[in-house]
Amino acid sequence: MSYVIDRRLNGKNKSTVNRQRFLRRYREHIKKAVEEAVSRRSITDMEHGEQISIPGRDIDEPVLHHGRGGRQTIVHPGNKEFTTGDRIPRPQGGGGGRGGGKASNQGEGMDEFVFQITQEEFLDFMFEDLELPNLVKRHLTGADTFKTVRAGISNEGSPSRINIVRTLRSAHARRIALSGSSRTKLKEARAELERLKREEPDNFGDIQELEAEISRLRARIERVPFLDTFDLKYNLLVKQPNPSSKAVMFCLMDVSGSMTQATKDIAKRFFILLYLFLKRNYDKIEVVFIRHHTSAREVDEEEFFYSRETGGTIVSSALKLMQEIMAERYPINEWNIYAAQASDGDNWNDDSPICRDILIKQIMPFVQYYTYVEITPREHQALWYEYEQVCEAFGDTFAQQQIVSAADIYPVFRELFQRRLVT
Numbered sequence: 500m501s502y503v504i505d506r507r508l509n510g511k512n513k514s515t516v517n518r519q520r521f522l523r524r525y526r527e528h529i530k531k532a533v534e535e536a537v538s539r540r541s542i543t544d545m546e547h548g549e550q551i552s553i554p555g556r557d558i559d560e561p562v563l564h565h566g567r568g569g570r571q572t573i574v575h576p577g578n579k580e581f582t583t584g585d586r587i588p589r590p591q592g593g594g595g596g597r598g599g600g601k602a603s604n605q606g607e608g609m610d611e612f613v614f615q616i617t618q619e620e621f622l623d624f625m626f627e628d629l630e631l632p633n634l635v636k637r638h639l640t641g642a643d644t645f646k647t648v649r650a651g652i653s654n655e656g657s658p659s660r661i662n663i664v665r666t667l668r669s670a671h672a673r674r675i676a677l678s679g680s681s682r683t684k685l686k687e688a689r690a691e692l693e694r695l696k697r698e699e700p701d702n703f704g705d706i707q708e709l710e711a712e713i714s715r716l717r718a719r720i721e722r723v724p725f726l727d728t729f730d731l732k733y734n735l736l737v738k739q740p741n742p743s744s745k746a747v748m749f750c751l752m753d754v755s756g757s758m759t760q761a762t763k764d765i766a767k768r769f770f771i772l773l774y775l776f777l778k779r780n781y782d783k784i785e786v787v788f789i790r791h792h793t794s795a796r797e798v799d800e801e802e803f804f805y806s807r808e809t810g811g812t813i814v815s816s817a818l819k820l821m822q823e824i825m826a827e828r829y830p831i832n833e834w835n836i837y838a839a840q841a842s843d844g845d846n847w848n849d850d851s852p853i854c855r856d857i858l859i860k861q862i863m864p865f866v867q868y869y870t871y872v873e874i875t876p877r878e879h880q881a882l883w884y885e886y887e888q889v890c891e892a893f894g895d896t897f898a899q900q901q902i903v904s905a906a907d908i909y910p911v912f913r914e915l916f917q918r919r920l921v922t
Contacts, residue, residue, distance in 0.1 A: 648739045656733025665732035673730060678720045685716040746835035746867075747785045748777055749821050752803065753842035755792040755812035762874050766841040767804050769872060769908050773839055774800075776916070787824060791817035797824065814846045814882060815853045822861045836866040839915075844873045844880035855885040863893045870915045871899040 581587070652665055692709040695702055750770050754763065777784050788803035789795055792810030795817040821838065829836055846854070863869060871886050873879065883899070890897045900911045 650735045650737040653735040660734045670730040749838040751817045751840040757845040795820040818857045831865045838869045841872045846882045851881040851885045874902045
């Protein structure tokens with residue numbers, strides 16, 4: 500049995516393998532700390548990781564060792580103050596506690612173990628067990644991705660792909676085929692020569708004839724080259740088409756006048772979290788940003804998150820624009836289509852039923868998953884109740900949640916994109 504020891508060093512000069520083992524062991528503590536960190540700090544602040552505290556009692560491990568045993572008498576030189584049987588008073592104050600509390604006559608504790616996780620580790624724990632629901636691999640004609648796979652052995656190829664074992668095996672087989680009979684005759688001739696020298700040493704004629712035959716056979720065998728170009732074998736590599744899991748996410752955000760600045764900030768933080776999740780976990784995914792008030796516009800990432808445009812509220816304008824973009828740029832037989840909508844629920848009275856009809860007839864039959872987030876501490880508005888009818892019709896691919904404060908963003912996000920068990 501062989502062992503591979505990974506001695507790569509991370510930034511703190513600690514074993515990478517040991518660190519990963521430590522992170523796996525205390526995953527629950529770290530995950531809880533990450534969730535608390537997301538709720539208390541700005542989601543856009545991702546330049547650093549997070550400081551994790553683990554109670555000391557949770558990392559304490561039993562230690563087994565052998566004592567000397569028996570009764571020992573030890574004399575410590577230099578003692579001028581104490582003799583056997585003296586009682587030493589407990590020191591007052593001080594200690595290594597965390598401080599900040601009042602004195603108590605009971606209880607005991609242990610300092611917490613504090614360590615730092617990196618940005619990569621923070622995001623790994625942050626997006627663990629999350630995925631885009633119902634993601635399907637679709638064949639895209641003319642735009643497939645390819646992966647290189649082994650496809651056997653070829654007689655032609657570049658020197659870097661030579662298969663040494665198969666080449667030597669072929670050379671050995673060729674030498675056996677070309678010189679096998681000669682080797683058999685050579686073996687017989689040598690045996691006969693040995694017999695003649697032993698039994699008929701005076702038979703110089705036959706001995707000389709056998710020696711000449713042996714020389715001829717050896718020369719014939721040596722003329723067969725050890726390695727011939729015919730023997731060279733190369734690993735054959737071919738490109739195999741790999742169907743793409745291409746996906747597009749539509750981000751629809753209400754920026755109307757009814758959305759206060761605090762509500763808009765919560766909506767932006769939700770979409771920033773979604774954007775980080777998509778870019779980190781999916782290589783080939785496009786994001787379409789749509790802002791709307793009385794009218795909707797497709798914008799870029801910068802304008803979506805930082806523009807201060809405002810106005811009235813007609814939610815159907817965003818849904819109509821999304822449907823147009825889907826029909827124009829994202830055919831359903833080639834793309835996995837997702838959508839996330841954030842609003843405070845306020846809408847022009849006659850527009851909410853229109854939104855329901857657009858979703859049911861023109862959008863939901865063609866998307867993999869649609870999420871609606873209502874950011875409001877008040878009672879639900881008409882749009883929420885209209886969307887409940889959509890949820891009844893498309894329960895597996897439509898979800899709606901309410902966000903009251905910034906602390907609800909991450910729990911709601913995990914609820915919407917939690918990995919489902921396949922049944």
